[in-house]
Amino acid sequence: ATPTALMVGTGRGAQLGILIKGPEVLETTRKVDTIVLDKTGTVTTGKMTLLAVHTAPTTTEAEVLRLAGALEHASEHPVARAVATAAAERVGTLPTPEDFANAPGLGVQGVVDGHAVLVGRTQLLTEWAMTLPVALERAKAAAEAAGRTAIAVAWDGEARAVLEVADAVKDTSPEAVRRLRALGLTPILLTGDNRAVAETVAREVGIDEVIAEVMPEDKVDVVKKLQDRGRSVAMVGDGVNDAAALAQADLGLAMGTGTDAAIEAGDLTLVRGDLLAAADAIRLSRRTLRTIR
Numbered sequence: 502a503t504p505t506a507l508m509v510g511t512g513r514g515a516q517l518g519i520l521i522k523g524p525e526v527l528e529t530t531r532k533v534d535t536i537v538l539d540k541t542g543t544v545t546t547g548k549m550t551l552l553a554v555h556t557a558p559t560t561t562e563a564e565v566l567r568l569a570g571a572l573e574h575a576s577e578h579p580v581a582r583a584v585a586t587a588a589a590e591r592v593g594t595l596p597t598p599e600d601f602a603n604a605p606g607l608g609v610q611g612v613v614d615g616h617a618v619l620v621g622r623t624q625l626l627t628e629w630a631m632t633l634p635v636a637l638e639r640a641k642a643a644a645e646a647a648g649r650t651a652i653a654v655a656w657d658g659e660a661r662a663v664l665e666v667a668d669a670v671k672d673t674s675p676e677a678v679r680r681l682r683a684l685g686l687t688p689i690l691l692t693g694d695n696r697a698v699a700e701t702v703a704r705e706v707g708i709d710e711v712i713a714e715v716m717p718e719d720k721v722d723v724v725k726k727l728q729d730r731g732r733s734v735a736m737v738g739d740g741v742n743d744a745a746a747l748a749q750a751d752l753g754l755a756m757g758t759g760t761d762a763a764i765e766a767g768d769l770t771l772v773r774g775d776l777l778a779a780a781d782a783i784r785l786s787r788r789t790l791r792t793i794r
């Protein structure tokens with residue numbers, strides 16, 4: 502009877518857009534008591550838009566967008582997509598960077614039109630011994646208090662602008678969090694983004710526990726620490742920076758709309774990238790196990 506029950510379970514799973522790597526995955530769904538949710542692209546749409554550009558008196562919005570947009574054009578990050586798209590719309594054709602490097606979890610840096618340009622978290626500027634002028638620091642604080650991500654732009658050794666970007670919580674995320682709780686799971690929001698932004702999103706979807714400003718390589722340690730404290734951890738994510746944490750988790754759920762790295766690392770794929778499918782997957786797997794026994 503066992504193989505038949507598994508097929509029923511996974512067949513229904515396929516209908517719901519849930520792909521399971523193997524039957525052993527079902528067993529782990531029974532013990533998980535904690536679910537770590539990546540923010541960008543998992544709880545939120547990951548489709549960010551540029552909402553405002555604050556410039557220093559030494560420059561203009563067009564110049565900021567030209568230089569920042571040129572660099573971000575070479576990055577896949579949701580923040581980068583927002584900046585590059587807005588820049589192309591507002592200033593037209595963007596120059597090709599003469600040099601480019603990604604700083605995962607921080608931003609991008611490179612050379613555009615002969616200028617050494619940085620775009621990213623203020624931490625990236627700090628690494629290059631730059632600070633935001635008071636007016637831009639204020640713009641950043643206001644943006645973050647409003648739940649937006651503030652990105653700094655600097656070139657030739659000087660901070661020149663703050664960009665405000667934001668994405669929206671997926672419509673289904675609050676209901677998904679309710680259902681995950683109903684299954685006995687404690688949700689935790691995990692992100693590399695700023696704490697104020699993370700808390701705003703958490704409030705919108707009904708999550709009480711937030712772990713923010715985590716570097717990509719440290720996400721896996723968050724999962725390990727929870728496990729060390731005796732928790733059995735499920736993790737839902739979509740990004741390259743989630744892959745190690747998905748592999749470390751007792752149950753890794755990858756968004757099918759996410760990166761190949763996340764999908765390869767997960768035990769389960771939620772094809773439609775809808776968080777509701779995470780609750781469906783756990784409920785269905787547990788029920789399939791009961792049918793087998």
Ligand code: ADP
Pocket residue numbers: 539540541573576578580581605606607608609620621622650651652691692693694695715716717740742
């Ligand atoms: P998340 O965990 O939310 O997916 P990441 O770890 O990828 O976030 O990034 C953390 C933060 O680093 C972002 O919120 C953003 O502020 C900054 N960042 C990362 N990549 C870029 C980029 N290409 N351009 C600007 N900022 C970036």
Ligand code: MG
Pocket residue numbers: 539540541542543738739740
């Ligand atoms: Mg993400």
